[in-house]
Amino acid sequence: MAAARLMARTRRFDPAVRLLFVNQFSINLGFYMLMPYLAAHLSGRLSLAAWAVGLVLGVRNLSQQGMFLVGGALADRLGFKPMIVAGCALRTAGFGALAVADTLPVLIGASVATGLAGALFNPAVRAYVAGEAGEERRVEAFALFNVYYQAGILLGPLVGLALTGVDFRLTCAVSATLFAVLSVVQTVRLPARRRTDVSGDDGRGQWASVLGNRAFWLFSLAMTCSYVLSFQIYLALPLTVERLVGDGTAGQVATSALFVVSGVVALAGQLRITDRCRRTWSREQCLVAGLALMGAAFLVPAAGGTGWVGIAGLLLCAAGLATATAVLYPFEMDTVVSLARGRWVATHYGLYNTVCGVGITVGNLAVGALMESDGVWWALAGVGGLGAVALHRIGASRTAVAASAAGPPG
Numbered sequence: 001m002a003a004a005r006l007m008a009r010t011r012r013f014d015p016a017v018r019l020l021f022v023n024q025f026s027i028n029l030g031f032y033m034l035m036p037y038l039a040a041h042l043s044g045r046l047s048l049a050a051w052a053v054g055l056v057l058g059v060r061n062l063s064q065q066g067m068f069l070v071g072g073a074l075a076d077r078l079g080f081k082p083m084i085v086a087g088c089a090l091r092t093a094g095f096g097a098l099a100v101a102d103t104l105p106v107l108i109g110a111s112v113a114t115g116l117a118g119a120l121f122n123p124a125v126r127a128y129v130a131g132e133a134g135e136e137r138r139v140e141a142f143a144l145f146n147v148y149y150q151a152g153i154l155l156g157p158l159v160g161l162a163l164t165g166v167d168f169r170l171t172c173a174v175s176a177t178l179f180a181v182l183s184v185v186q187t188v189r190l191p192a193r194r195r196t197d198v199s200g201d202d203g204r205g206q207w208a209s210v211l212g213n214r215a216f217w218l219f220s221l222a223m224t225c226s227y228v229l230s231f232q233i234y235l236a237l238p239l240t241v242e243r244l245v246g247d248g249t250a251g252q253v254a255t256s257a258l259f260v261v262s263g264v265v266a267l268a269g270q271l272r273i274t275d276r277c278r279r280t281w282s283r284e285q286c287l288v289a290g291l292a293l294m295g296a297a298f299l300v301p302a303a304g305g306t307g308w309v310g311i312a313g314l315l316l317c318a319a320g321l322a323t324a325t326a327v328l329y330p331f332e333m334d335t336v337v338s339l340a341r342g343r344w345v346a347t348h349y350g351l352y353n354t355v356c357g358v359g360i361t362v363g364n365l366a367v368g369a370l371m372e373s374d375g376v377w378w379a380l381a382g383v384g385g386l387g388a389v390a391l392h393r394i395g396a397s398r399t400a401v402a403a404s405a406a407g408p409p410g
Contacts, residue, residue, distance in 0.1 A: 028152025072350020225387025295384015
């Protein structure tokens with residue numbers, strides 16, 4: 001029933017948008033079948049030191065987060081399709097290189113390529129979806145986009161586990177082949193689009209328009225709180241699983257369960273949650289409620305619990321984070337377009353990703369410092385509350401400005 005409903009909703013959109021949904025599923029499938037097992041490959045088969053493993057993984061993240069803004073700006077200038085195709089082709093090369101690389105310089109080069117690839121296609125894909133869906137259907141489009149996105153994250157590690165059980169190089173080869181197919185399909189089937197309004201602006205006007213957008217900056221900084229919180233399914237929750245039940249089979253099963261619960265909630269609940277939110281609240285209210293719920297999810301592990309009671313609390317926390325993300329994501333993506341006022345949309349998405357990426361790094365340093373204390377959960381809950389208050393104030397300010405501009409009723 002859920003699958004049939006998903007297909008029915010998907011078919012309401014134009015073929016280009018449907019292709020981008022499948023594209024995002026495939027991108028995440030290929031990425032997550034490989035990346036969770038890369039560290040073990042580097043330290044095991046290649047016998048790299050811990051610092052070298054950290055360097056290879058770190059430069060991938062840095063090349064992606066640091067280049068999002070450039071990728072978005074290029075998409076607005078050159079068109080969305082060229083950046084999407086170039087990103088998939090570059091990731092083909094990067095993952096293919098990981099299959100054969102056995103020296104640190106080659107590994108770093110391959111890692112940089114995979115990160116840069118994401119910086120090229122991520123802003124372009126989102127701007128393309130926003131433009132094709134139109135103002136009236138953007139929220140629905142991004143709700144569906146998140147379903148396909150999460151499906152790739154859920155299925156990818158399972159496929160990767162089976163392939164890596166044979167040979168990690170096989171995983172790399174399959175992932176590279178998938179991206180190669182995506183490159184070809186999108187070259188042939190994806191129409192060329194550049195829906196962003198760029199008339200009358202040179203490069204200087206582009207940057208002035210984006211960097212001078214005060215409302216967008218405030219929104220980005222407030223939403224950074226949500227990214228810090230949602231990232232804890234990769235940091236605070238797995239570390240706590242290890243502390244509660246160890247890092248053996250029980251710990252691995254419990255950690256896997258965190259991601260399964262998160263993925264299932266997103267797949268099963270996204271469309272219903274979005275439909276209910278649209279009927280009940282305004283866009284600003286959905287954003288505030290989503291971030292508040294994200295913070296509240298950390299109150300469950302804050303209540304304590306040892307052994308499998310504690311694990312149950314972590315699973316509830318993961319489910320709460322997934323529910324909150326389902327509330328937030330479609331309205332978050334829609335708000336970025338709205339704040340961009342239809343101009344330089346991909347550049348705005350690129351800057352948004354960069355700001356949130358920096359926030360994740362800073363937030364993770366703070367969480368790491370607090371992990372030995374149970375106070376970390378209260379701190380994370382506080383971050384959610386702080387972000388919700390900030391979003392409320394930003395929304396109230398925007399409403400006041402709009403009312404003032406409209407003048408008194410006549």
